[in-house]
Amino acid sequence: MTQINWMEEVLKRKEDFLKQTIELLNIESVYDESTITKEAPMGKGINEALTYMLTLGEKDGFTPKNVDGLAGHLEMGSGEELVGILCHLDVVPAGDGWSHDPFDAIIKDGNIYARGAIDDKGPTMAAYFAMKIVKELGLPINKRVRMILGTDEESQWRCVEHYFEKEEMPTMGFAPDADFPIIYAEKGILDIKFNQKLTSEDVGNDFKLNSFSSGRRVNMVPDYAKAVISGTKFDLEAFTNHISELGCKASASEENGQQVLEVEGVSVHGMEPDKGKNAGIALASFLNQFRFNEHAASFLKFIVENFKGDSRGKNLGVAFNDDITGDLTINLGIMQYEDQQGGTFGLTLRYPVTTDIQSVITTLTDRGNDYGFEFNEIKNSTPHHVPKDHPLIQTLQKVYEEQTGEEATLLTIGGGTYARSLSAGVAFGPLFLGKPEVAHQKDEYAEIDDLLKATAIYAQAIAELVK
Numbered sequence: 001m002t003q004i005n006w007m008e009e010v011l012k013r014k015e016d017f018l019k020q021t022i023e024l025l026n027i028e029s030v031y032d033e034s035t036i037t038k039e040a041p042m043g044k045g046i047n048e049a050l051t052y053m054l055t056l057g058e059k060d061g062f063t064p065k066n067v068d069g070l071a072g073h074l075e076m077g078s079g080e081e082l083v084g085i086l087c088h089l090d091v092v093p094a095g096d097g098w099s100h101d102p103f104d105a106i107i108k109d110g111n112i113y114a115r116g117a118i119d120d121k122g123p124t125m126a127a128y129f130a131m132k133i134v135k136e137l138g139l140p141i142n143k144r145v146r147m148i149l150g151t152d153e154e155s156q157w158r159c160v161e162h163y164f165e166k167e168e169m170p171t172m173g174f175a176p177d178a179d180f181p182i183i184y185a186e187k188g189i190l191d192i193k194f195n196q197k198l199t200s201e202d203v204g205n206d207f208k209l210n211s212f213s214s215g216r217r218v219n220m221v222p223d224y225a226k227a228v229i230s231g232t233k234f235d236l237e238a239f240t241n242h243i244s245e246l247g248c249k250a251s252a253s254e255e256n257g258q259q260v261l262e263v264e265g266v267s268v269h270g271m272e273p274d275k276g277k278n279a280g281i282a283l284a285s286f287l288n289q290f291r292f293n294e295h296a297a298s299f300l301k302f303i304v305e306n307f308k309g310d311s312r313g314k315n316l317g318v319a320f321n322d323d324i325t326g327d328l329t330i331n332l333g334i335m336q337y338e339d340q341q342g343g344t345f346g347l348t349l350r351y352p353v354t355t356d357i358q359s360v361i362t363t364l365t366d367r368g369n370d371y372g373f374e375f376n377e378i379k380n381s382t383p384h385h386v387p388k389d390h391p392l393i394q395t396l397q398k399v400y401e402e403q404t405g406e407e408a409t410l411l412t413i414g415g416g417t418y419a420r421s422l423s424a425g426v427a428f429g430p431l432f433l434g435k436p437e438v439a440h441q442k443d444e445y446a447e448i449d450d451l452l453k454a455t456a457i458y459a460q461a462i463a464e465l466v467k
Contacts, residue, residue, distance in 0.1 A: 004463075006403070006456035009133045014452065018107070021125040021451075024052060025105040025114035029090050029121075031155055041069045042090065042151045042159070049089040049121075053128070053149055060132055062147075071163040072149045076131060077141035083465045084146050084170030085131070085458075086160070086418035086425065087124035088153035088177065091116040093216055095223060095267055097442045111445040119439035120153070122446040123176035123430040123454065130458030134466075143466045146170065150418060153177075154217070156379060160421040172392040172465070175419040176458065178427035181400045181408040184393055186427070187271075187325045188357060188383040189416045190349040191218050192364065194302070194373040196295060196342035207231035209287070209296035210258060210339050214280025218333035218348040218378075220440050221276035223267035225283040225335070229259045239286055246282040261286075269440045270331030270348050271414035273311040280335040281308055295372075299343035302371040307332045313349070316367055318360045322352040324385065325412040328360075345373070350414035353383040384420035392424055392465070399461045403453075406433075428461070430454040 010017070032043030040047030050072050054064040057074035066072045094102035094115045105114035112122065124147075131145060148170075152159040207229055214225035236252050239261060243250035249264040265279030284303040292300065306315045313319045313330050320328040334346030351357060357380065365375040386393060388410060397408035419425035430451065431437065438444050 004137065004460075006133070006460050007453070009137070009459065010129065010452050010455045013129055013133070017125065017129050017452070017455070018112070018448070020056065021112065021122055022105045024049060024121050024125060025112070025116055026103055027052060028103045029116070030093050031090060031152065039069050046090050046151045050149060050151055053089065053124070057128070057147075061135065062131070067163050067166055070151055071159040073146050073167070074128075074131070074149070075144055075146045076135050077144045077466060079141075079143040081143040082146055082168060082170045083143055083462070084148055084173030084422060084425065085127050085462075086148045086150065086173060086175040086421060087127060088120045088150040088159075088418060089124065090151050090154050091119070091121070092154050092220060092440050095216075095442055097223070099443055102444070107448070110449060111447055112451075113443060113445040115444055117444050117446040118431065119444070120177045122451050124149070126430060126451050126455040127176045127458050129455050130462055133459045134462050139463050141466045143171075145462055145466055148418075153418060154219070157381070157421075160418060164421065169423055170425075172424040173419075173422050174392070174396065174426050174428040174461070175417040176429050176454065177417045178413055178415060178429070179411060179431045180429040180433065180454075180457075181406075182393060182396050182410055183413050183417070183419070183427035184386050184388065184410045185324050185353060185412040186384040186416055186420050187350040187352055187412070187414045188355065189379070189381040190351060190357065190360070191378040191380075192347050192349070193376045193378055194345040194347075194368050195376060196299065196344065197372050197374050198295060198342045199372075205291040205293055205297070207290050207292045208339065209292050209299070209337060212283070212299070212335060212337035212343070214283065215334040215346065217270075218331065218346040219270040220333055221265070221268050221270060221273050221278050221331060222280045222333060222335070223265045223276070225263040225265070225279035227261045227283055227287060228255070229261065234259060234261070242286045243282050246285060247277045248279055248282045267441055269415060269437070270333050271350050272329060273331040275437070278332065281332060284335070295342050296337065298372050299337050302345070302373060303332065303335060306367070317363050318349070320352055320355050320360070322354040324354065325352040325383065325414070328352060328355065329414055343373075351383070353385050355383075381416055381420060384425075386424055386426055390424060392426060395464050396426065396428055396461055399457060399464055403457045403460060429457065
């Protein structure tokens with residue numbers, strides 16, 4: 001393999017790579033219930049992205065397959081063993097505050113800007129071109145290589161669940177959806193919901209919380225919160241100062257005689273909430289100082305007493321740490337309250353490999369009850385761990401070190417990648433060490449040189465794995 005200059009092969013295809021990456025990024029592949037059909041079970045935009053990749057693959061000589069609109073794959077090679085490359089085409093909602101249209105990709109200062117640029121459409125195209133290079137060079141392929149395209153990674157993973165009910169499990173594989181060098185262990189992911197148990201009487205007080213809204217997804221730190229309140233008027237200077245001290249921005253207005261308080265925070269991926277500023281927690285922190293009707297008071301207290309200043313589960317009594325994957329983390333991603341209907345919360349817990357998760361669930365159930373909330377488990381994805389001496393890891397370490405000249409250290413993460421869907425799978429790039437993490441943030445981007453470098457690494461990795 002050393003005779004092939006992989007980067008040279010990538011650069012020969014750079015123009016096509018950028019053109020097709022932009023075309024894919026310009027598809028608004030966000031889950032959309034309003035456009036679901038039998039052919040498009042995740043909505044129109046996601047179906048358009050899946051169709052784009054399958055059509056492109058067929059044109060380039062790969063064997064395509066659409067698995068009921070929930071997933072698809074592109075395959076090359078022959079043999080009993082199967083190497084899987086797991087990518088996803090869905091993206092999180094764009095959110096607010098972009099400096100340009102998030103679904104009209106632009107190239108500026110060596111970067112490509114768009115929602116999905118780094119998570120996961122840019123890396124998907126890098127892996128696609130890596131397969132294409134191996135194919136076009138006519139290298140010996142003694143195994144099958146299959147790019148598996150998911151459509152629901154950012155929410156419920158229905159795509160891979162359905163896919164592996166219908167299709168075979170790869171012998172081994174990787175997901176280009178995290179960091180280099182190699183992520184060999186991933187925390188468990190417990191997504192949960194708390195629903196308020198309403199009593200027949202909701203005793204009033206100085207203030208009435210008509211509504212409170214913050215957050216779109218459990219795996220995103222909310223960057224916006226809004227509350228509509230009746231009753232005594234707040235001191236706006238005190239409100240602004242309180243929110244500012246928490247690293248957020250505040251604004252207030254009046255609608256139909258009601259006060260409207262709004263907070264702007266900083267959104268990041270929910271696997272490490274401390275890197276962002278949770279607008280919902282900041283707004284609740286201010287409101288919790290005042291006397292509200294009983295249900296609203298319980299809603300606000302639950303937020304502040306359990307989550308303010310604590311993403312490690314200490315206040316909830318579920319803090320845990322191990323030597324493989326570090327700290328348990330919690331992100332309070334959804335906070336909703338409506339007068340007469342009560343409140344709901346959506347959370348994601350990222351828990352270490354050795355966590356006793358049933359004990360955690362029992363503690364969370366009890367804590368919810370203390371505040372008048374019912375615990376509901378949405379989804380539990382168990383931790384994933386591949387032994388360090390596995391041939392997959394040995395091969396990828398060799399390739400990474402040859403391509404970069406750097407040591408291929410093994411990493412662990414709190415995020416969940418498609419690698420955990422494989423019996424033997426790891427996350428492999430595309431983000432290089434020391435580069436900023438901008439997935440799920442406004443003005444998301446990928447460095448073009450890094451995507452090209454990742455493509456060269458993936459091409460050599462595929463060639464080595466199919467020898």
